[in-house]
Amino acid sequence: MENKEPENNQLNIELTEEMAEGTYSNLAIITHSNSEFVLDFIRVMPGVPKAKVKSRIVLTPDHAKRLMFALNDNIRKFEEHNGDIQINEQAPPYPMNFGGSMGQA
16 A cells, blocks of 8 residues: 655645735836846826836746746747737837827816
């Protein structure tokens, strides 16, 4: 009879209801030092000249690289199923008016 030990390499991840809702971001700024990468996720609203950082994630360099590989893999899979993601190279790096006209009050 074979004696099996329980697998201890599983990680139980908890996702609260509040966190499961997510936070919308349409701009990310990435900075780094010699020991960490900082990803700031921002929500830019049309006609509002000020935007707040909604979330900041600090990563070690090896985790930043793992994230890059995971994003590349997921983008590849997405594009295989949905077609290429088109990026407008002439657009500003962040959305100022979401492509529409500015409203007036």
